[in-house]
Amino acid sequence: MGKLRIAGVVKESIVDGPGIRYVVFTQGCPHKCIGCHNPQTHDFNSGYVIDTDKIYDEVLENPLIKGITLSGGEPFAQAKELAILASNLRQKNYDVIVYTGYTFESLVENSNESNGYLDLIENSDALIDGKFEIDKMNKFLKFRGSENQRVIDCVSSLNSGEIVIKEL
Numbered sequence: 001m002g003k004l005r006i007a008g009v010v011k012e013s014i015v016d017g018p019g020i021r022y023v024v025f026t027q028g029c030p031h032k033c034i035g036c037h038n039p040q041t042h043d044f045n046s047g048y049v050i051d052t053d054k055i056y057d058e059v060l061e062n063p064l065i066k067g068i069t070l071s072g073g074e075p076f077a078q079a080k081e082l083a084i085l086a087s088n089l090r091q092k093n094y095d096v097i098v099y100t101g102y103t104f105e106s107l108v109e110n111s112n113e114s115n116g117y118l119d120l121i122e123n124s125d126a127l128i129d130g131k132f133e134i135d136k137m138n139k140f141l142k143f144r145g146s147e148n149q150r151v152i153d154c155v156s157s158l159n160s161g162e163i164v165i166k167e168l
Contacts, residue, residue, distance in 0.1 A: 001052040002081040007041040017097040019066030022059045026073035031101035035134035041073035052085045067095035080116030086123035096124045101131040126166050127152045
């Protein structure tokens with residue numbers, strides 16, 4: 001498939017979305033949110049390069065995995081490769097959740113063929129959008145860190161032209 005620069009993976013997680021999930025922490029983030037849960041992922045030159053085929057194979061090898069979560073860093077910094085991985089896994093009936101510091105609206109508005117933003121959104125079941133805002137932090141939110149972040153149903157939102165909130 002392709003190559004990604006990542007900080008690491010968690011092969012079985014129950015805190016990054018519903019069910020047991022395979023989580024990819026991408027490397028590199030332009031947002032650098034104060035209080036970020038993963039500050040080690042900010043440097044675009046750190047981490048390591050991995051073949052997406054290896055991630056794909058590891059997901060398929062574990063019968064307990066319900067889906068994949070793409071976190072960061074900022075997944076949309078590598079949207080094209082992640083969109084291919086997400087598409088291939090969705091074809092095998094895995095669900096895809098993506099965390100981003102961008103808003104859904106800005107990703108759609110700034111999408112073009114070269115950045116692959118829309119490709120990744122179209123191949124995702126849910127997008128958790130918005131920068132982490134420490135003054136809006138709420139430890140009781142499900143799968144989110146701050147109250148400004150939304151869980152968006154990607155397919156329904158694209159089809160309707162309006163943001164559709166999803167319950168995870």
